[in-house]
Amino acid sequence: MGKLAELGCEKAVAIYRMMVRIAECDQRIQQGLAAGDLQFQYYPAGGQEAIPATIMSLLNPDDLAVTTYRVIHDIVAKGTPLREIMAEMYGKATGTCKGKGGPMHLTAPDSGLMVTTGIVGAGAPIAAGLALAEAMQGTGRVTVCSFGDGAANIGAVHEALNLSAVWKLPVIFVCQNNLYAEYTSFAESTASDSIASRAAGYGMAGEQCDGTDPASIHAVARKAIERARSGHGPTLLECVAPRLQGHAFGSDIAHMDQAALAQAKATAPLKSVRQRLLDERLATEAELAAIEAEARAEVDDAQQFAVASAAPDLSELQQDVFADIGDTPYAARPSSPDEISPSGALRRITFGMAVNEAMAIALDRDPSVFLLGEDIHDPAGGIVKATVGLSSRFGLDRVRPTPISEQAIVGAAIGASMRGMKPVAEIMVNDFAMVAMDQIANHAAKLRYMSGGRTAVPITIRSLTAGNVGSFGAQHSQMLESWFAHTPGLKIVAPSNAYDAKGLLLACIDDPDPCIQIEAMRCFFSHDDVPEGHYTIPLGKAAIRQEGHDITLVSYSWGMQEVHAASTLLGEAGHSVEIIDLRTIVPLDYAAVRASVLKTGRILIVHPATEFGGFGAELAAKLQHDLFGKLKAPVGRYGAPYTCIPFAQNLEAAYFPNASGIVERATALLGYI
Incomplete structure (x- = not known):
């Protein structure tokens, strides 16, 4: 001593x-x-x-x-x-x-x-x-x-x-x-x-x-x-x-x-x-x-x-979940959320290229933005090349390859965001988010609230879901949106096309709250017209992809591909279908869904994850409660069966929601008088 x-x-x-x-x-x-x-x-x-x-x-x-x-x-x-x-x-x-x-x-x-x-x-x-x-x-x-x-x-x-x-x-x-x-x-x-x-x-x-x-x-x-x-x-x-x-x-x-x-x-x-x-x-x-x-x-x-x-005061009960209480589910939201409209020339590029372009724009515009994740640096550039070229352009200080350490990746992003940085953390596959759920659900989601609003966690987590592309099996194919949605304090984004993937990701990076963008591998190599330059799509603003008056189909992420295919088949059978792409699950554009269902009287909610306990159940319950007596048929939902995701491709094809299944369930709802 x-x-x-x-x-x-x-x-x-x-x-x-x-x-x-x-x-x-x-x-x-x-x-x-x-x-x-x-x-x-x-x-x-x-x-x-x-x-x-x-x-x-x-x-x-x-x-x-x-x-x-x-x-x-x-x-x-x-x-x-x-x-x-x-x-x-x-x-x-x-x-x-x-x-x-x-x-x-x-x-x-x-x-x-x-x-x-x-x-x-x-x-x-x-x-x-x-x-x-x-x-x-x-x-x-x-x-x-x-x-x-x-x-x-x-x-x-x-x-x-x-x-x-x-x-x-x-x-x-x-x-x-x-x-x-x-x-x-x-x-x-x-x-x-x-x-x-x-x-x-x-x-x-x-x-x-x-x-x-x-x-x-x-x-x-x-x-x-x-x-x-x-x-x-x-x-x-x-x-x-x-x-x-x-x-x-x-x-x-x-x-x-x-x-x-x-x-x-x-x-x-x-x-x-x-x-x-x-x-x-x-x-x-x-x-x-x-x-x-x-x-x-x-x-x-x-x-x-x-x-x-x-x-x-009791008014504090729901304050500090998000920076804006209007972002909580079913809260009154502004009629015109902030949006930066595109002005650049259109090019036909892939979903993956749009994601890469969004990160490049964010890195170029804002020195507080940086990326971190496994294998994100060149020459690898990520397992699906989402970050290819970015480390060569912006350097390894701002495009940071990490050890295989999901808890450290998310935790480091949380800490850095609390000191004025805007980290974009990649969790390689959505399933791996479960390894870091403590950091995501107990810390990123709760720190603003537990601190009484004194701290903020403006992180963006990008995560790939590999489901319905063949042979990835039970541990690499899940969508965990309902897990995330059940945790107050997280914003969940699920784009279905390249245009949205870019605009939503840029909105997430600028958002004051923790955002999780789930990127479907099934969408990653699809092509869409995407403007050059910077633009954002407001979180919590659904897109009406097609107007109709007989039934509303609602989905997000790659589920939209099956919805569009089903709509064509239903149209050929003489049914007028309205299609809504939620784009974001939290914040939720419930007003758009409700207005559509009031018009059509019928709705089928389609989501790629397990139907039991899935996000569709929440939306269905809310609609059934609010519109009881105004509906022409019970609220329908269609998700995956209650089983693990199989490896065999014939079983996998039977597992995930598909166009024929949507047509079958929609037809049943249309049969109600």
Whole structure:
């Protein structure tokens, strides 16, 4: 254990002051829980106060931090006002997140605490993205990502460490090792002697220190921060600090080594640092007592402020899902969404060429746009050449090939977008989005809401669906639009032609919310007339592809090919068919669908995904509810059967919705009088 005097009197006392503020806040929250004034799951930070108190003292105010649900010590040390923290604990409108995030999701971008995640290990990819944005913008800022020893065994952390090392990002990964992963000891869950030793496997620096000793923490953290700021890449820093109580407030401690626990309590950092300050004559008893009284008074004030603050207004319930509440399903939408009309000459190009052209335009127009994904650089240019030529034209800094790491790809995009960038992340095949669903559904979709609107995630995810093109089988052929649509906060785009693919992608890139564009391989090599230059198609504006008066057919993506073929057959049989291409699923142009059905009295909704639980069921239920008594036939829907997607081509052909099936179901609906 080093001398605190090595830090200098002023810094040593300042670190202790921060430790006292952390401990006082931590204890007050636990007292509120014990008294029943507060009600939530809480994860105390006792024993770990010295880690952020020391590390944050080495950072600049505008450096960034990401942490996990055991957060109170990190957010206090990063400089967030205690009033805001305590008000969030009480679920008040004056809290850091307007009472909408709570203790596991504290966000305070003004002080640089960008994300607190309740998902173990999930913050690491986002921290890599924050650091990436700072590196690309040349700000010199560093990012500190804190997590526990349990999170060190999560795949997202591995992916983030590897990506950060490959790109030499200015990030410090701080494992606050309290020797227990929830209720399992470090020795039981980890075969290696330390977390820091793993750094060698990533080709990055690794350091271990005594997490109860500010002098030890300071020595290794200072080197790590200097390394990051000077462009020499990330560090994996392990700070060992035994936990002083159970995993959560009120948890039992029977699983803990009782002798080790007693020893840790006897030598708790708050006690030991206080005594060392006295022993080394860096402070007097009166000075330390004054610091402690000041912290109690500050927490008293914060608690009184929280209790007196108002709860969030009920109008907040659906605010902050998107930047514009009008983008939520069935909300009243503007009659004329913003649109940039095309002015360039028409050329007949493929869907894939249109996607490539959209990205080239975005990269050329806006320096904050960049691409990342697997194999997207030349000469590969992506598995279907969607990005071919772009890295040669714009460079590898803006067209970034990544490791095969979907969680890291999406997480890095999230983090970078929170710092002013506009990432376009490619998930090679739609099925692979499931590997990154935590980052997509728990973070990209929720961060605006959980932060009370203080952060935004303007990312675009491009993803290919390979269904109905022959022999890709069950794990490469799915469309996951209903999964995405069921997650508030995501916008879902499914173009059916090259014109829309370009205009919708450009709209997604400019959108303030996370957008997922699903690109069908079946459409990728089809040709359409597409204008040169920049234009956008508003999200949430369906296209009436054909007017009719007997029945409405609604679809999107490659389903439109079958709908058009079926319409021809139905027309030959004397039926007038109206065709609506939704183009976007969220936002949803429900008004256009409703108006069409009121005109025709019949509707068949066609979608490529499984019919059971599919998006068609949602739209059908809404229409049936709203138009009951005005319809000439029940609302029809047609999707794939409830089975996995088969490999054999004859079975695959029977699996996906097709023109003859549409004609059969539409004819049945037309038979109602």
